[in-house]
Every structure is written in C-alpha cells, then in structure tokens.
Amino acid sequence: MLFTLSGRKQVAMHNDTEAVLTRRGLLALVGSVAGSAAMYQAMTSLGFAAESRYRGPIKLEGDAKGASVLILGAGLAGMTAALELRKAGYRVQVLEFNNRPGGRNWTIRGGDKFTELGGAEQTCGFEEGLYLNPGPWRIPFHHRAVLDYCRRLGVTLEPFIQLNHNAFLHSSAAFNGRPQRIREIKSDFQGQVAELLAKATQQSKLDEAVSTEDKEILLQALRSWGALDKNYAYSASLVSANFRGYARDPGGGLAARPVAGKPANLSDILESRLWRYLQNFALYQFQTTMFQPVGGMDMIGKAFAREVGDLIQYDAKVTRIQQHDGGVAVSYVNSRTPGMTQVAKADWCVCTIPLSILSQIPIDVGSRMKAAIDAVPYASSVKIGLQFKRRFWEEDEAIYGGITYTDLPIRQISYPSSGFNRNGRGVLLGAYVFDVANSFEFTSMAPADRIARAVELGSSIHPQYRTEFENGIAVAWHRMPFTLGCAGSWTDEAREDHYDDLCQIDGHFVLAGEHASYIPAWQEGAILSALDAITRLHERVVKM
Amino acid sequence: MLFTLSGRKQVAMHNDTEAVLTRRGLLALVGSVAGSAAMYQAMTSLGFAAESRYRGPIKLEGDAKGASVLILGAGLAGMTAALELRKAGYRVQVLEFNNRPGGRNWTIRGGDKFTELGGAEQTCGFEEGLYLNPGPWRIPFHHRAVLDYCRRLGVTLEPFIQLNHNAFLHSSAAFNGRPQRIREIKSDFQGQVAELLAKATQQSKLDEAVSTEDKEILLQALRSWGALDKNYAYSASLVSANFRGYARDPGGGLAARPVAGKPANLSDILESRLWRYLQNFALYQFQTTMFQPVGGMDMIGKAFAREVGDLIQYDAKVTRIQQHDGGVAVSYVNSRTPGMTQVAKADWCVCTIPLSILSQIPIDVGSRMKAAIDAVPYASSVKIGLQFKRRFWEEDEAIYGGITYTDLPIRQISYPSSGFNRNGRGVLLGAYVFDVANSFEFTSMAPADRIARAVELGSSIHPQYRTEFENGIAVAWHRMPFTLGCAGSWTDEAREDHYDDLCQIDGHFVLAGEHASYIPAWQEGAILSALDAITRLHERVVKM
Known part of the structure; x- marks a missing residue:
C-alpha cells in the first residue's frame, strides 16, 4: 500500500487546499492501481463514505464441519441466517409458525x-x-x-x-379544525423563527454568542433560509409565497400574475402544537x-423464500426449547396435525421468535438470558x-x-x-x-x-x-398470534441491564431479530442481528 | 343549490367547532346529492383545495365556424393548442423546425x-x-x-x-474542500439557529416580541424542531444524531450501539456559505x-404527438410572418428542400416560437407586441x-x-x-x-x-x-438552433412594461409558450399560456 490507514479519526485534516488535492490524488492513484474496491476502502478510511454497520456480503470463512443449525422463524432474520449458513456449509432447517414466509414482512391483497x-x-x-x-x-x-x-x-x-x-397537518382544536398544508406550517414557522433571530441579531442581543464577522453573514443566511423580505420580516409577499405556496398560483397568458397568501401567525402555530410534526420529516430514519x-413489502420475503423456501417447514408452532451437551431439541406442533408434538434436533439453534412469544415458551437458557427475554415489552x-x-x-x-x-x-x-x-x-x-x-x-x-x-x-x-x-x-x-405486538419496545434502562445478555450465545442457542438490535422495529435491525449472531456462531464452530 | 358560494375569500370562518362541522356537513350533503365534481367545486370555494390556475380539461364551447389555425412550433404549447383546437372543430396545421415533436421537451438516448x-x-x-x-x-x-x-x-x-x-453540499474553500452531507449542514444550521433563539428567549431578550404564554411553547418547539438537548444546546449527542446522522450507525447483535458525530460549528457553516443551498429544497417549485x-421526459411530447402528429410538418423553418385582413400567411423553408420557400395560410396563427428566434423573423404585428417580442433576453x-x-x-x-x-x-x-x-x-x-x-x-x-x-x-x-x-x-x-437559449429570462421591469402586450391577440396572431407565462422555463407555463391564448382566440371566433 502507498500509505497506512490507521483509522478514520486519525487522518489529519489540514487547512490548506494542497493537502486536499494530495488526499484526492492518493485516492485516484489507489483507484487506478488497485481498483474500485480498494479505493472504496480508502475512501471510507478517509471519511468520505458513511459509517454503516454493513460491510457487504458476509464471508463465513472456515469449515462448518457438517454442523446442523435449526432456525426458528422464517422472517427476515431467520431467512437471512438460513441463506448465509447454508452457503457456508451448514445443514439448515427452519420452523415457521405461519403458512407463509416473511413474518412481519407482510403484504395484504x-x-x-x-x-x-x-x-x-x-x-x-x-x-x-x-x-x-x-x-x-x-x-x-x-x-x-x-x-x-x-x-x-x-x-x-x-x-x-x-x-x-x-399533505396536511391537522389539529382538531386549532385553525378551526381546518387542515393546514405542511408547506405552510413548515415555512411559516421557520420564517418567523428566522425573523425573531434576525431582529435579535440586529438589535445586538446576540453579541455574546455571535462574533461581529459572523453577524452579517448570519443575517444574510437567515434572510435566505427564512424567506425574509428586505426588512428581514416574514411577510405576506411573493418572497414567502415562493416557499409556503401562493393564494393563487402563477399562470400563463393574461391575468396570470401570482397572488401571495397570508402566513399563519407564529403564536397560532405555537398554540396549535402542529410544530411537533415538523421534526418527523427531518429524522435520519425518515429522510430522503x-x-x-414495487408491488408490496413482501416482495423481499418472497425473494428470500425463493432461495431458502425448501428449508422451511410452515405451520410449526414451537412449544419447548431444550439444550443438551451436543445441541438443541425443539418441540413443535404442526397446526395441520394438532395434538402431535414433533421434535427437531440440531447442533445449534438460531431463534428469531419475538420475545413476546418466546417469553411464554419453556426454554433451557441461563438465568441472564431468560431475564433478558422477559424484560422487553412489545409495542402495540x-x-x-x-x-x-x-x-x-x-x-x-x-x-x-x-x-x-x-x-x-x-x-x-x-x-x-x-x-x-x-x-x-x-x-x-x-x-x-x-x-x-x-x-x-x-x-x-x-x-x-x-x-x-x-x-x-x-x-x-x-x-x-x-x-x-x-x-x-x-x-x-x-x-396477531405470531407476534403479540408490532416490535420490541426497549427502554434505555432495560437495554443497559439486559441487551448484551440477550445477544450472547447461550450454549448452543443464540437469538436474532429486530429485538436483538439497536434498530428496533426495522428490517435492517433483524438482518444485522442475524448476521452478527451467525458470525459469532460460525467463529465458535470453526474454533471447536 | 343549498348555499351560495360567492368566492373563496368571502366564506366566513367561525371560531367554533360547530361551524366547522356544519361546513363539513354541507360538503357531505353536496357530495351525496350532486356527486364528486360538485363537491370538489364546493371544497375549492370553501378553501380546502389549492388555488391552481388549471381547472381541468378546457371546454371551448360554441361554433368554430370552420376556421383554420396555423400553429408555429410543436413543443408542448403548440401541441396543446393543436389538440384542443382540433377537438373544438378548427382546421389545424403545425409547422415545426426540428424533425421530432416536443421542442425543449427532449430526451437524448x-x-x-x-x-x-x-x-x-x-x-x-x-x-x-x-x-x-x-x-x-x-x-x-x-x-x-x-x-x-x-x-x-x-x-x-x-x-x-x-x-x-x-447528497452533498460542497464548497471548494470550506471544510478543507471536503463535501458535506446535506443532512449534516441542514441539521447543524437549524439546530444552532434554534439554540441561539432558545438562549435569547431564556435570557428574556425576546420579551417584546413573544408573549409570556408563548415563550414556554416556543422553547418546547425550538427544542423539538432544533434537536436540542435538555439544556437547549445543539450538541454532539444522540439527540442531534437522530437528525444529522451518526458517526457510526446503530447495528444488530453485540457492539451495536450507535455513535454520535460532532456537529459543524455555526461559524464554519456561515463562512462556508453552504447555507445558500438549503433554501433550494424548500422552494415551492422544488417541493415534494x-x-x-418513466423512461424520459419526451414521453410527454411523444404522447401529444400520438394525438396530433398527423397535423405536424417537420423540418419547417419559418422565415416570415405576415398578416392581412382575412388571416395570416407564414413563409417557411423545408430543410429537406432548401432554397424553396413555401407559404402556409390560415385564419389564425398561434405562434410558440421562442422569442430569441421570433425576434429575428420579419413579422407583421403592432409596435407594442414587436417591442415585447424584442424585450426578453434568453437564459443560457x-x-x-x-x-x-x-x-x-x-x-x-x-x-x-x-x-x-x-x-x-x-x-x-x-x-x-x-x-x-x-x-x-x-x-x-x-x-x-x-x-x-x-x-x-x-x-x-x-x-x-x-x-x-x-x-x-x-x-x-x-x-x-x-x-x-x-x-x-x-x-x-x-x-441549440431551435431556441438559442433555454428559456425566456424576464426581468420585473420588462414584465411590467411588456408582458401584457406580448400576450394580447394582435389581429389574427397570438403568442404562446413558457415566455408568455408567469412560470418561465417550466412546461406548465407553456401549456397554461396555450390554453389561455386559445380560449381568447376561440371567444373572438365565436363572437364574430
């Protein structure tokens, strides 16, 4: 390698353009001699790329030694584990409660x-x-x-x-119950916040917080960002209409001049509480x-099932999870043959059953994991x-x-x-x-x-x-019988006390699913938790 | 009708829920007795719907009396006019400079x-x-x-x-030339503006502008909207990370805890001028x-051409526009038979040729329209x-x-x-x-x-x-030979002096196109101007 990458934070960031050009020059050189994958590694190290947890397709290297894995649940976590473990050489079988793959990955038609x-x-x-x-x-x-x-x-x-x-923001108690367009509340709130701050800046009320050099730029920025007029007011004008929309849109031909509407008062917006919704759209998890x-979320579940459907036994309700020295034994009832308990055995078990259900199933795990399983209420x-x-x-x-x-x-x-x-x-x-x-x-x-x-x-x-x-x-x-809730609803306290215990491998048993992640209620959490669980499981197998 | 709708602005808005329910009750009644179109009319009058200029498919009622219309240009304005005028009973022909329909509605493959x-x-x-x-x-x-x-x-x-x-915001002179994620600059600017205003509010510096009752709500709103921590600071924390993104995203399984990044300083953002770009996304014309x-913008031009393609003569370069008492005579050269001037005649002419071109073509119109044609520079x-x-x-x-x-x-x-x-x-x-x-x-x-x-x-x-x-x-x-620019670039002054003259019917000649609208450079302007022009043209024909 041409240079050593010793971690993102340690790369010096110089305050001159030459250093930047050099950094970019290095990248170009890396790209041309070592190809795009190496360049991407370098980019990540230099801080260009996002620090996602996902680093591309999992590589489970080393011998699976013919070990078998029983996976409980054919949701995204379970099917991810099934797909990757089979690819790594494991003998895999999956038990699923429903008569379809996907779990909460589900579309109704x-x-x-x-x-x-x-x-x-x-x-x-x-x-x-x-x-x-x-x-x-x-x-x-x-x-x-x-x-x-x-x-x-x-x-x-x-x-x-x-x-x-x-779309609308609606409060039954405000604006006569009339729904307000999001663009109006969003612009009117932002504009009047900008106006208040611009006025305070002009009146030298921010002199402690803002330097003299920055003060003038701050005023420019507030005017631009807040759609303020030349007097730094958010007023009923085409300036604000360019953001909040018009009372009458511009048109074509004669009599086509646009008409500005009247912004809502800041006081009315504040009292309406409609500002509470504005943040939703800016959240990292909801950003563009x-x-x-296309066609429904279950296209993902179905795509997984095209790969691993042959491993899945549907209509299987787990009734007991036992561990012994050599592995796991899971009792289940097939809903098509009720009353007849069957037992599936394997060297390992990856369990993705929601904790709301799992906490009701007799299970051989240590007290710490059992306490963790019982500690997470489910959201409705x-x-x-x-x-x-x-x-x-x-x-x-x-x-x-x-x-x-x-x-x-x-x-x-x-x-x-x-x-x-x-x-x-x-x-x-x-x-x-x-x-x-x-x-x-x-x-x-x-x-x-x-x-x-x-x-x-x-x-x-x-x-x-x-x-x-x-x-x-x-x-x-x-x-819904297969989840009894929509997702795990961790409190900060429960996480502190139980999360690591929930995720540890207990004997031959490990959990996966959105509940075993820091991205609860999201499919990403389910998949990442499965990838993490099987990576650790595989490491144990290889070292055995 | 159950009640009289005398214009949007005159509908009383009462400050009690009962009036709202009554209003809604009326709507339901209108809907059930008169159908959805009537209900929509009522909704518009009551202020529920947007005040667009477009009121649905144009209705050119009355006899076209077999009149003929020559349309110059097969862009969206020209083809809209062709489609609607033929439907209303006119004899229509279209001359187009290019060998394809659409004009600036164009896709390159x-x-x-x-x-x-x-x-x-x-x-x-x-x-x-x-x-x-x-x-x-x-x-x-x-x-x-x-x-x-x-x-x-x-x-x-x-x-x-x-x-x-x-995506990125990038200044070659700021942040060491390193591109910044929009989410970071957007959140960091908004958060620090909120923090400044929250501090000023707490220090009673806004007491003239904000009432005591509103002050507490304003603080709550700023905290929510600005992603401030419990001390009303925009800090390096998971609170701000929920908006600006993380240094390390949350994950699944063990070691999955998210890591917050460090916001950019307000001062650095101000001096970078990157805030200039934040407003673009909030503009009415660019809002979600x-x-x-699907497949390219020219799908629209092609769809129009499926309707009116049989009326279009391609490769026709207009060289002269004459008016006489009975109508118009337009000279043109077909680029496939250069040197041979042809003349097309009609009772009326709708001309959509860009002013950058039209101003160079000899034309029989009054001095006011001619001055207007010459007054609009084109953007490159x-x-x-x-x-x-x-x-x-x-x-x-x-x-x-x-x-x-x-x-x-x-x-x-x-x-x-x-x-x-x-x-x-x-x-x-x-x-x-x-x-x-x-x-x-x-x-x-x-x-x-x-x-x-x-x-x-x-x-x-x-x-x-x-x-x-x-x-x-x-x-x-x-x-580009067919436009010599991308769109008309009106100044406020030129609009004041010339816009109405440009749009008036001059004898048997009327203009249409984005340049004859208050929505320059947009297809909507082209179509609305055509609809307005042919509506007025048709009114004259009917009254003749």
Missing part, C-alpha cells in the same frame, strides 16, 4: 384472509394490484443490508414518499431517499387500509404520497407511493396508531367497527371519504 | 445525434435504457395542467428526487412530491450527462437520486431518479450550469472538452469518476 386473537377473521376486498403493508412499509437509504439483499435477490424498489409538502419494493399498533373509488387525494388535492398527521385517534393518513396520477381506485393507510390508549381503543372494537371509525374520523380531513369509501382492512398487531 | 450552432455534432453513446433530459426534467405536484395531460394521455410518472439528505415520466444553460460503469454513488455512498450542489463551475451533480439499487451502468447529470460566466466558459469549448472538464471537476467530489467514467453528452442551450 384482495382475497387474503387472516384471523386474529379472539377469532375475528378478515378477508381483504381490495381490487387487484392494490395492497396494504401492515408491517414494515419503508426502507431508509442507510439500511445498507436490506438494500443489498434487495439488489442481490432482484427486488425492484421505488421511492417511498415520507414528506409531502402538500426512502424506498418501498394498529394499521387500517382503506380502498376508495378514486384517488381523490391526488385529483382534488394534489397530494401524491406522503403523510398527513393529525391529533385524531387515527394519527396518520398515508397516501400510496405508487400508481401516481392514474385513474381508478386507490388504497391509502387510513390509520396508523401506535400510542397505547388509541391502539387499545381501536383494538377493542370488531374489525368492521375499527374501519368505520377510521372512515368517520378521516372524513373530517378528507370529506370525500363519505362518498368514495369502498372497503377496508384493520391489522391490530398485539392481536 | 444512445445513438441520438444533434448538431449545435458552429457545426459541432454529437452522437450519444449511452447504453440502452439510459438517458439525459437536457431540457425540462421534473414536474412539481402543483403543475396541474402537465399532470392532467399526463393522466389523459397515458404518460406514466415516477417520483423525481429533488432533496436527498445524503415532484415527478418525472449547459447540461452534461455522464455515463459510468457502475452506480458508484449508490453502491459506495448511499446516494439515491437528488442533487449535490457545489461552487465548482459544474454547479450541480444530479443522480438519476430511476433504476435505483441495480447493478450495471448509470447516467448522472454531471453539470447543470446556468450562470452566464460558467455557461459561456463551458460553451466556448468543444463538446468533448466540456465533458472532460465536467469529469475533472466532478472527481473532486466523487473520486470514482476517475476510474468509472465511460462517455458523455453536452447540451449548450444557447447553441
């Missing part, structure tokens, strides 16, 4: 049926081509493992629209560019998909994808990120409820009543609901 | 050739399926006319990613959700498409679509908004230059040198350019 705890069965009435992703529904750009498996397994992606400036698989959430006769949100209101936030119990309305600008029916997410009180209120109702309630509430944001609604489907996660 | 002023010819070497849109390349959600024609003509759309938080046609711009062996911006840097801004003469690098996460080649926009100095610098070079220069400059942001570049194409708009 017309004709699909499911039964929740309590016995209520629903059959989806959506038109062909329309769907609801009741579980994961979006993939951030930094979820490198999910994206890499999508690429390798041929799953086609399309953008998921998280922030749509033309996000994705969804409710998602309701609604089919309408036409895509009125696009036709009438120019809302293409994105999310409306409301303080009503439905919490969110999310418009589909596919099939844009077409005639015909559409399905939107009419409720995404995750707070405990509202989740349980919805779940206490029969599915048809949940749907009716979502339609009733949503019609105060979209009056078209009343005439355009056709049918719906409601998934209450803590009533 | 592998094998395409074009010649610019000066004689330089380029042949595009892109792989099949890859393309560059040298003209318009994105469609805002509020461009209702473009979207409606796309829907009616069957043009499939996909999201265009304008803001990608993981934006679109592009250069777009350079570059093909690379692999989509390294995605693979190496997790940049999927969006735009990197730089102070280098290339100004922008825009990553493709299609073909995400796939193996194989990709084309990005390696330069989008619109300032006069840099445009002319690029244009003074031969096309191959422009491309080499874009690769050289871009490699200081993406070192991979050096090993991955394959070929490129460079379009310098003021060297």
Whole structure:
C-alpha cells in the first residue's frame, strides 16, 4: 500500500487546499492501481463514505464441519441466517409458525384472509394490484443490508414518499379544525423563527454568542433560509409565497400574475402544537431517499423464500426449547396435525421468535438470558387500509404520497407511493396508531367497527371519504398470534441491564431479530442481528 | 343549490367547532346529492383545495365556424393548442423546425445525434435504457395542467428526487474542500439557529416580541424542531444524531450501539456559505412530491404527438410572418428542400416560437407586441450527462437520486431518479450550469472538452469518476438552433412594461409558450399560456 490507514479519526485534516488535492490524488492513484474496491476502502478510511454497520456480503470463512443449525422463524432474520449458513456449509432447517414466509414482512391483497386473537377473521376486498403493508412499509437509504439483499435477490424498489409538502397537518382544536398544508406550517414557522433571530441579531442581543464577522453573514443566511423580505420580516409577499405556496398560483397568458397568501401567525402555530410534526420529516430514519419494493413489502420475503423456501417447514408452532451437551431439541406442533408434538434436533439453534412469544415458551437458557427475554415489552399498533373509488387525494388535492398527521385517534393518513396520477381506485393507510390508549381503543372494537371509525374520523380531513369509501382492512398487531405486538419496545434502562445478555450465545442457542438490535422495529435491525449472531456462531464452530 | 358560494375569500370562518362541522356537513350533503365534481367545486370555494390556475380539461364551447389555425412550433404549447383546437372543430396545421415533436421537451438516448450552432455534432453513446433530459426534467405536484395531460394521455410518472439528505453540499474553500452531507449542514444550521433563539428567549431578550404564554411553547418547539438537548444546546449527542446522522450507525447483535458525530460549528457553516443551498429544497417549485415520466421526459411530447402528429410538418423553418385582413400567411423553408420557400395560410396563427428566434423573423404585428417580442433576453444553460460503469454513488455512498450542489463551475451533480439499487451502468447529470460566466466558459469549448472538464471537476467530489467514467453528452442551450437559449429570462421591469402586450391577440396572431407565462422555463407555463391564448382566440371566433 502507498500509505497506512490507521483509522478514520486519525487522518489529519489540514487547512490548506494542497493537502486536499494530495488526499484526492492518493485516492485516484489507489483507484487506478488497485481498483474500485480498494479505493472504496480508502475512501471510507478517509471519511468520505458513511459509517454503516454493513460491510457487504458476509464471508463465513472456515469449515462448518457438517454442523446442523435449526432456525426458528422464517422472517427476515431467520431467512437471512438460513441463506448465509447454508452457503457456508451448514445443514439448515427452519420452523415457521405461519403458512407463509416473511413474518412481519407482510403484504395484504384482495382475497387474503387472516384471523386474529379472539377469532375475528378478515378477508381483504381490495381490487387487484392494490395492497396494504401492515408491517414494515419503508426502507431508509442507510439500511445498507436490506438494500443489498434487495439488489442481490432482484427486488425492484421505488421511492417511498415520507414528506409531502402538500399533505396536511391537522389539529382538531386549532385553525378551526381546518387542515393546514405542511408547506405552510413548515415555512411559516421557520420564517418567523428566522425573523425573531434576525431582529435579535440586529438589535445586538446576540453579541455574546455571535462574533461581529459572523453577524452579517448570519443575517444574510437567515434572510435566505427564512424567506425574509428586505426588512428581514416574514411577510405576506411573493418572497414567502415562493416557499409556503401562493393564494393563487402563477399562470400563463393574461391575468396570470401570482397572488401571495397570508402566513399563519407564529403564536397560532405555537398554540396549535402542529410544530411537533415538523421534526418527523427531518429524522435520519425518515429522510430522503426512502424506498418501498414495487408491488408490496413482501416482495423481499418472497425473494428470500425463493432461495431458502425448501428449508422451511410452515405451520410449526414451537412449544419447548431444550439444550443438551451436543445441541438443541425443539418441540413443535404442526397446526395441520394438532395434538402431535414433533421434535427437531440440531447442533445449534438460531431463534428469531419475538420475545413476546418466546417469553411464554419453556426454554433451557441461563438465568441472564431468560431475564433478558422477559424484560422487553412489545409495542402495540394498529394499521387500517382503506380502498376508495378514486384517488381523490391526488385529483382534488394534489397530494401524491406522503403523510398527513393529525391529533385524531387515527394519527396518520398515508397516501400510496405508487400508481401516481392514474385513474381508478386507490388504497391509502387510513390509520396508523401506535400510542397505547388509541391502539387499545381501536383494538377493542370488531374489525368492521375499527374501519368505520377510521372512515368517520378521516372524513373530517378528507370529506370525500363519505362518498368514495369502498372497503377496508384493520391489522391490530398485539392481536396477531405470531407476534403479540408490532416490535420490541426497549427502554434505555432495560437495554443497559439486559441487551448484551440477550445477544450472547447461550450454549448452543443464540437469538436474532429486530429485538436483538439497536434498530428496533426495522428490517435492517433483524438482518444485522442475524448476521452478527451467525458470525459469532460460525467463529465458535470453526474454533471447536 | 343549498348555499351560495360567492368566492373563496368571502366564506366566513367561525371560531367554533360547530361551524366547522356544519361546513363539513354541507360538503357531505353536496357530495351525496350532486356527486364528486360538485363537491370538489364546493371544497375549492370553501378553501380546502389549492388555488391552481388549471381547472381541468378546457371546454371551448360554441361554433368554430370552420376556421383554420396555423400553429408555429410543436413543443408542448403548440401541441396543446393543436389538440384542443382540433377537438373544438378548427382546421389545424403545425409547422415545426426540428424533425421530432416536443421542442425543449427532449430526451437524448444512445445513438441520438444533434448538431449545435458552429457545426459541432454529437452522437450519444449511452447504453440502452439510459438517458439525459437536457431540457425540462421534473414536474412539481402543483403543475396541474402537465399532470392532467399526463393522466389523459397515458404518460406514466415516477417520483423525481429533488432533496436527498445524503447528497452533498460542497464548497471548494470550506471544510478543507471536503463535501458535506446535506443532512449534516441542514441539521447543524437549524439546530444552532434554534439554540441561539432558545438562549435569547431564556435570557428574556425576546420579551417584546413573544408573549409570556408563548415563550414556554416556543422553547418546547425550538427544542423539538432544533434537536436540542435538555439544556437547549445543539450538541454532539444522540439527540442531534437522530437528525444529522451518526458517526457510526446503530447495528444488530453485540457492539451495536450507535455513535454520535460532532456537529459543524455555526461559524464554519456561515463562512462556508453552504447555507445558500438549503433554501433550494424548500422552494415551492422544488417541493415534494415532484415527478418525472418513466423512461424520459419526451414521453410527454411523444404522447401529444400520438394525438396530433398527423397535423405536424417537420423540418419547417419559418422565415416570415405576415398578416392581412382575412388571416395570416407564414413563409417557411423545408430543410429537406432548401432554397424553396413555401407559404402556409390560415385564419389564425398561434405562434410558440421562442422569442430569441421570433425576434429575428420579419413579422407583421403592432409596435407594442414587436417591442415585447424584442424585450426578453434568453437564459443560457449547459447540461452534461455522464455515463459510468457502475452506480458508484449508490453502491459506495448511499446516494439515491437528488442533487449535490457545489461552487465548482459544474454547479450541480444530479443522480438519476430511476433504476435505483441495480447493478450495471448509470447516467448522472454531471453539470447543470446556468450562470452566464460558467455557461459561456463551458460553451466556448468543444463538446468533448466540456465533458472532460465536467469529469475533472466532478472527481473532486466523487473520486470514482476517475476510474468509472465511460462517455458523455453536452447540451449548450444557447447553441441549440431551435431556441438559442433555454428559456425566456424576464426581468420585473420588462414584465411590467411588456408582458401584457406580448400576450394580447394582435389581429389574427397570438403568442404562446413558457415566455408568455408567469412560470418561465417550466412546461406548465407553456401549456397554461396555450390554453389561455386559445380560449381568447376561440371567444373572438365565436363572437364574430
């Protein structure tokens, strides 16, 4: 190598252009003599690339010695483990509770049926081509493992629209209950914050905090960023309209001049509490560019199943997990032959069963792991998909994808990120409820009543609901028999006390899944935890 | 009708919920008795819908009396006029300078050739399926006319990613020339502005501007919106990392804890001037959700041409426009039979020729329209498409679509908004230059040198350019014979003096195109101006 890379933080950053050119010159040289992979390594070390946890396809080198692995659960964690362990030479089998692969990676389409705890069965009435992703529904750009498996397994992606400036923020108690466009609240809040700070700067109230040299640039920056007029005011003018939108848009031909609207007062925005929603769109986990698989999230689960489906035994409910010196023995019941317990044995077990379920299964693990398994409560959430006769949100209101936030119990309305600008029916997410009180209120109702309630509430944001609604489907996660919740809900304290114990290999048994990650409720957490678990498992096997 | 709608602004907005419910009740009633179109009218009047200029498909009612219309130019304005006028009963013919429809609605693919002023010819070497849109390349959600024609003509759309938080902001003089992630600058600037304002608020420096009641909410809002810690500081913590991204992302299994990075100092951001770019993403014209046609922008031009292609005579260069009492006579030369002037006659003429060209053609119009035609300078711009062996911006840097801004003469690098996460080649926009100095610098070079220069400059942001570049194409708009510029560049003063004169009907002659709109350089302006022009033309015909 031409130079030593001793870690990202230790590379000197000089304050002159020459050093930069030299650094870049080195990169070019590395690229030309050693190829793109080496250059990327160098780039990462020099701090160009993001510090993702995922470093590309896992390499399990060394002899698997014919060892066998039993994987519990054919969600993304389980199928990742199955795919990679078989490739590394293990004998693999998978037990899955449901009659399909994917677990929470799940898409509901017309004709699909499911039964929740309590016995209520629903059959989806959506038109062909329309769907609801009741579980994961979006993939951030930094979820490198999910994206890499999508690429390798041929799953086609399309953008998921998280922030749509033309969707609404809605408070039933503010602005006469009238939904506000996100672009208006976003610009009006930012503009008036900029105005307040600009005025304070001009009045020398920030002289302790801002140097004289920076003061003038700060004023320029606030004017640009806040859409302030030449008097540093956020006013009803075309300057603010260029950001918040117009009362009347510019047009063509005669009488085409645009008309500016009147911004909302800062005081009204503050009291409305609508500012609470503005941060959602800026969160790292929700930033552009996000994705969804074309045709439904379960395209990922199905792609995995094309690789490892032959290893999966469906309809298998695990009833007991035992360890002995040589390995594991897992008892299970096949729901097609109830009453008959079967036992699967292997040298190792990778268990991806949600802790909400696993904590109820007799299991031979040490007290620390058992305490960890019992320490994580599960979040409940409710998602309701609604089919309408036409895509009125696009036709009438120019809302293409994105999310409306409301303080009503439905919490969110999310418009589909596919099939844009077409005639015909559409399905939107009419409720995404995750707070405990509202989740349980919805779940206490029969599915048809949940749907009716979502339609009733949503019609105060979209009056078209009343005439355009056709049918719906409601998934209450803590009533789903295979998870009893939507995801592990770690507290900081529980993490401190139990997380490492949960992830350690206990004898011949190791856990994986979103609950065994720092990215709870995300598919990336499930896959990364599986990769970490099987890497450690493999190291033990090789060293044996 | 149940109630009178006398204009949006006159509808009373009461401060109680009952009035809102009543308003909504009315809407539901309208919807149920009169259908969705009536409900939408009511919604618009009540202020629910956006005040776009476009009110759905144009209705040219009344007898066209067999009148003929000659349309000059088969861009979107010309083809819109042709489509709607024929439908209304006019006899229509279209003369087009190029050998293809669309005008600036244009997509360049592998094998395409074009010649610019000066004689330089380029042949595009892109792989099949890859393309560059040298003209318009994105469609805002509020461009209702473009979207409606796309829907009616069957043009499939996909999201265009304008803001990608993981793309770069780059100043060659700041941060050692190292590109900064947009998410970092955006969060760090916003956070530190919030911190400054929070501190000033706490120190009672804003007491004149903010009421005591609002003060506490403002602090909460700033903390939420600015990602401040519990001391109201924007610090190196997981609170800020949740927005700006991490030094090390959270992972799965053991050793998965995320690591926060260190924010950039406000002073460094201010002096870098990178804040200048932050506003771009918030502009109404660039807000989510934006679109592009699947497969290239010229899918729109081609869709129009499927409707009106039979009316278009290609390769026709207009040399003279005459008016007489009964109508218009337009002289033109077919480039396939040069030297032979032909004359097309009609009762009316809708001229969409760019003013940069039209101002050089002898024309019989009044002095006011002639002065207007001569008053509008045209912007120059250069777009350079570059093909690379692999989509390294995605693979190496997790940049999927969006735009990197730089102070280098290339100004922008825009990553493709299609073909995400796939193996194989990709084309990005390696330069989008619109300032006069840099445009002319690029244009003074031969096309191959422009491309080499874009690769050289871009490699200081993406070192991979050096090993991955394959070929490129460079379009310098003021060297394109059919426009001599990219779009009309109105000053406020010229608009005041000349715009209405430009749009008036002069005898039997009327202008249309983006230059005859308040949305210059956008396809929406072209279409709306055509709709306005033909509406007025038709009114005259009907009244005759």
